Amino acid sequence: MDLFTFKIKNAVWQYVLGIFAVVAGFISLFSDIKGLVPLFIGGYLLIQNGVEVNFSNNTYRSIKSIFGLKLGKWEALPDIDYISVFKTTEVTTVWARTASANISKGVFKVNLFYNTNQKIEAYITEDMTDAFEKATLMSSKLHIDILDATTRDPNWL
Template structure:
């Protein structure tokens, strides 16, 4: 594995809404300036964040992706000390005109630590086994240890 790419999954409703707004915005540009607003909304809905690691060239970047086209500035990979896999909660706020609700989901994160306490967020998932598979791949490439912090007592693997 020379490259490792993680992008958050785009929900289907955002994909449909974003493509529709983008298409209508492009068509509207022919008749009015309001097409820019719709195009902006489309881009906002289609924007996906993530990270990309190029282990062959020893570099990484935090990416923003729109319809498969990724943008981000490459940085050299620092001297990674270990990979940490841990559980945390991800809260999403849903708003309506008269109400607001917070939805909390448990998520597994994979971070690469360097300089004792600095981190690079490498991967997010809802599946523990998937997180450990990715951690093992990265740990074997970088020849580093894995810290399992998914339970109350952390342990080195």
């Protein structure tokens, strides 16, 4: 596997609303040009962001994906110093008419660090085992160490 692709999963409501808007927009186009509005809104809701790393060409790109089509400019992969796996909290704000609520969940992030403090966010998951599997896969391809920063005392693997 020389190509590593990660796409952030959209929420279920984004898929449902996006597909509904695309279908409604497409049907509306037969009668009026205003059908482009829901068509574009639906397309926007269905876009997934992510990262793709090509280990054989030593390149990477930030991608935007819709309906399997991945867009993004390939760049040279910098000289990666190490891979970090750490736990953090991801907060989502949900708005209603007069109130808002913050929903937080614990996630594990896999980052590729280079030039001391710059990073490429390569993977996000809620499962620690999955995060370490992906970090180990990338570590074996890049021949670099993994920093386990999921606890208060980080240690090298």
